[in-house]
Amino acid sequence: MIGKSRDDSAAAMAAATRFGAPALDRQGAATTDGFSWRLATFYAAMFVFAGIALPFFPVWLEAKGLDSRATGIVLAVPMLMRLISVPLIARLADRWSAFRTALIAAAIGSTLAYVVLSQVAGFVPILLAVALASAATAPGMPLTDAYALKGLGERGRAYGPVRLWGSVAFVAANLGAGLVIDRIASINIIWLLLAALVMVAAVSLMLRPLAAGVFHPEHSSSADRKLLLSPGFWSVTAAASLIQASHAVYYGFSVLDWRAKGLDATFIGGLWGLAVAAEIVLFAVSARLPKRVSPLGLVGLGACGACIRWGAMSFEPPLALLPLLQVLHAFSFGATHLGSIQLLARIAPDRQFATAQGDFATGLALVMAGGLALSGVLYADLGGRAYAAMALAAAVGGAFVLVARRFVGEQLA
DSSP states (O other): TTTGGGGGGHHHHHHHTHHHHHHHHHHTTTSSSOHHHHHHHHHHHHHHHHHHHHHHHHHHHHHOOOOOOHHHHHHHHHHHHHHHHHHHHHHHHHHTHHHHHHHHHHHHHHHHHHHHHHHHHHHHHHHHHHHHHHHHHHHHHHHHHHHHHHHHHHHTTHHHHHHHHHHHHHHHHHHHHHHHHTTTTTHHHHHHHHHHHHHHHHHTTTTOOOOOOOOHHHHHHHHHHHHHHHHHHHHHHHHHHHHTTTTTHHHHHHHHHHHHHTTTTTHHHHHHHHHHHHHHHHHHGGGGOOOTTOHHHHHHHHHHHHHHHHHHHHOOOOOGGGHHHHHHHHIIEEEEEEEEHHHHHHHHTTTTTHHHHHHHHHHHHHHHHHHHHHHHHHHHHGGGGHHHHHHHHHHHHHHHHHHTTSSSSSOOO
């Protein structure tokens, strides 16, 4: 697993046994079935879409006539839709070992939903269309992470070096979209998003199926209760959710704020790309991190990085300082993500891989939805000083890291 490269082989053996497949067969198959590069390509396709949507979807909403408050509400809808679609789809994927099928269905559904979104106008129609699209897109990332952790674990491969290609694609999409959007009307951003989703749907068909497990309803029900009643799971979820939700003002309004201050889309794309480049470096070296850097320690580093980053942003720093603050994304997002993914993989009950990822994503979505909705109000009233509230959210997340230390195993804390 990430951060403990010497333990990769043992983790693969345990994962293979856990999922009902001989470990040696799984590792031998890794060199012939192309699982890792197909998965890396799928991550890349998904993050091309994310690399356009996160910074520039608010610009499209502005072009459609929505103000900052309405934009905040629309941006919160995808997080709320996760409360419905992610737990349901994740449990079905676990129950029937249908990870690949669920990912293909989500990719195709997302593409069709964005066709609908491209044809609507006005706050309420856009809100409803985004809700429809979000029901399809929301399960994508937690399902992909569950699929990746299960498949890579069976094959003795680390998660970080595969996942980093998603971040590489995110940077390329930031830069490429910035160049294109400087030369087209903002109203046409939707066509870039739709083209990216067509690519995601096409690449999803290349994914390899995972070994089917045997479904025992009584075991699934017991494991589900064990997960839902786990204080370790919920304290980790609270910590990571608050730290990730502290990015709400950045995700929703940094582009609008920087454009209002005279920065062009190309430079803004570069700033977003720099943040993810720092994240890529962390992912690339994650399998070689010292053994003393525990998963929960990574989440704690994320909280510290987020507090520093958003605290500084609340003082409207000079242009020269922005690149340095963007590098802190390696901690505020990257370390938080890596640490929480490792924790979930190790504390999830048997046959609850997708469920653990889905419930974690649901908790994160709920907190993020509140953060995004609140960020619209805060940004409208305070401008860049709204980042101070984000620093506070990260600090509370750090407090939950301390709570989690009481419930997770010593080797994870």
